[in-house]
Amino acid sequence: METPDGAVYTYGDLEGLSGAYARLLSGLGVAAGDRVAVQVEKSPQAVFLYLACMRLGAVYLPLNTAYRREEISYFLADAEPRVVVVAPERQAEVNGLIAGGRWCVRHVLTLAGNGDGSLAEQSGAAEPGYPIAPSTADDLAALLYTSGTTGRSKGAMLTHGNLGSNALMLHRLWGWRPGDVMLHALPLFHTHGLFVAINCVLLNGSGMLFLPRFDAADVVRLLPRATVFMGVPTFYTRLLDSPELTEEACRNMRLFTCGSAPLPERTFEDFRQRTGHRILERYGMTETGMNTSNPLDGERIAGTVGLPLPGVEVRIADGEGHPVTQGETGMLEVRGPNVFKGYWRMPEKTADEVRPDGFFITGDLARVDEKGYVSIVGRGKDLIISGGFNVYPKEVELAIDGLDGVEESAVIGIPHKDFGEAVTAVVKRASGRGGVTEKAVITALKEKMAAYKVPKAVHFVEELPRNSMGKVQKNQLREQFGDSQR
Numbered sequence: 503m504e505t506p507d508g509a510v511y512t513y514g515d516l517e518g519l520s521g522a523y524a525r526l527l528s529g530l531g532v533a534a535g536d537r538v539a540v541q542v543e544k545s546p547q548a549v550f551l552y553l554a555c556m557r558l559g560a561v562y563l564p565l566n567t568a569y570r571r572e573e574i575s576y577f578l579a580d581a582e583p584r585v586v587v588v589a590p591e592r593q594a595e596v597n598g599l600i601a602g603g604r605w606c607v608r609h610v611l612t613l614a615g616n617g618d619g620s621l622a623e624q625s626g627a628a629e630p631g632y633p634i635a636p637s638t639a640d641d642l643a644a645l646l647y648t649s650g651t652t653g654r655s656k657g658a659m660l661t662h663g664n665l666g667s668n669a670l671m672l673h674r675l676w677g678w679r680p681g682d683v684m685l686h687a688l689p690l691f692h693t694h695g696l697f698v699a700i701n702c703v704l705l706n707g708s709g710m711l712f713l714p715r716f717d718a719a720d721v722v723r724l725l726p727r728a729t730v731f732m733g734v735p736t737f738y739t740r741l742l743d744s745p746e747l748t749e750e751a752c753r754n755m756r757l758f759t760c761g762s763a764p765l766p767e768r769t770f771e772d773f774r775q776r777t778g779h780r781i782l783e784r785y786g787m788t789e790t791g792m793n794t795s796n797p798l799d800g801e802r803i804a805g806t807v808g809l810p811l812p813g814v815e816v817r818i819a820d821g822e823g824h825p826v827t828q829g830e831t832g833m834l835e836v837r838g839p840n841v842f843k844g845y846w847r848m849p850e851k852t853a854d855e856v857r858p859d860g861f862f863i864t865g866d867l868a869r870v871d872e873k874g875y876v877s878i879v880g881r882g883k884d885l886i887i888s889g890g891f892n893v894y895p896k897e898v899e900l901a902i903d904g905l906d907g908v909e910e911s912a913v914i915g916i917p918h919k920d921f922g923e924a925v926t927a928v929v930k931r932a933s934g935r936g937g938v939t940e941k942a943v944i945t946a947l948k949e950k951m952a953a954y955k956v957p958k959a960v961h962f963v964e965e966l967p968r969n970s971m972g973k974v975q976k977n978q979l980r981e982q983f984g985d986s987q988r
């Protein structure tokens with residue numbers, strides 16, 4: 503593993519340092535099943551800490567660095583970690599949080615710093631290596647809180663069996679081979695950067711160019727030294743903005759994958775034209791790891807998330823869990839060794855979302871074509887019901903995105919006195935391609951689709967709001983434009 507400041511860690515270092523961290527944590531009383539909450543900036547030390555927890559059979563609980571005091575307080579109270587590891591500037595705040603409360607947090611540590619008694623510093627004096635506690639496939643390995651745009655955030659309990667089965671499958675399916683080098687630019691607090699990326703690298707014994715965050719210039723500069731890159735859609739749109747992204751820059755690359763949010767077909771096509779690479783889109787979520795993937799060899803179809811992974815069953819169902827007719831849109835449900843054990847201390851929520859036959863209700867609406875390729879139509883909660891008709895936002899977004907002068911769009915439903923909900927579009931104009939207007943969008947769409955699907959209003963924004971994984975934050979748009987119906 504190599505960082506931009508020139509630090510290099512070998513697999514020997516990884517073994518020694520993760521062992522030293524495990525020894526230190528064990529000395530603080532961390533044992534199998536204990537949670538270790540971690541809110542730190544991305545660094546190689548964070549990878550060692552993740553592995554230290556795996557060695558101990560402890561439960562790794564990564565937290566988004568964007569979370570603030572209130573949110574942290576909720577996670578600590580809910581997960582009851584024994585140890586919390588935070589950035590140095592957060593240590594006093596978290597110590598303050600737990601002081602005097604009924605907390606089972608015993609220690610608040612920092613990870614890496616200079617001369618501050620952090621885990622990394624102490625590990626220098628600790629004996630390297632540590633025995634690996636045996637874990638069964640059913641034992642908890644990690645607790646990942648869902649982004650929770652509605653209601654309280656839920657802790658998804660992931661087992662060693664979940665992580666192991668998914669990593670082994672992706673490693674095989676995506677053809678990992680000797681000599682592969684991963685260019686890693688994703689955050690480490692989310693399933694994508696942590697499990698999909700890191701576990702494949704570790705299984706393969708691969709090298710990794712490790713960036714602290716995504717930066718298009720850094721990625722383009724390092725691409726010639728890499729063979730595999732994993733991104734969210736915004737990474738790809740930003741890379742395309744860089745004139746240095748060329749076929750030559752990608753000469754050693756064999757695989758670009760994309761997920762966590764829908765990859766626009768236009769981005770897929772622009773990337774193919776520029777680099778000669780067809781981005782491999784796949785689909786997964788916190789609770790399940792990866793579920794489907796476009797094939798390594800064979801047709802990668804833009805706008806689809808590919809085929810179910812071997813061993814993972816996908817069914818498109820109606821509200822009762824009965825399969826719908828092939829080709830129809832319904833709720834995507836999955837079953838397999840990748841599906842989580844349930845929500846932490848929320849048995850009723852788990853029972854609501856897992857059917858008695860073991861299928862997990864993903865909350866995503868999807869359909870399957872005759873070749874078995876899955877297309878995600880949108881989140882179920884984003885479905886718009888206007889005048890009693892179902893409107894799938896994705897269908898309207900695709901039509902708007904195809905119009906001249908449009909960069910991208912998001913379609914939401916907002917309360918309306920006659921229709922219940924009114925289809926509303928929020929559009930980012932394409933720079934330098936004329937000023938598309940509300941009237942132009944509505945007129946063009948009336949030609950293409952039934953009137954009930956055509957937006958009643960079109961708003962223009964500089965940027966669509968996205969979270970760090972590139973997902974458009976539709977709840978924010980609903981708040982912003984919720985009163986705008988005329």
Ligand code: AMP
Pocket residue numbers: 648649693760761762763764765783784785786787788789807864865866878880881971
């Ligand atoms: P998270 O639990 O944060 O990983 O979010 C999972 C959700 O992201 C899924 O339920 C989907 O709604 C969405 N998602 C992930 N990958 C894709 C994809 N390739 N296309 C469309 N949506 C995706």
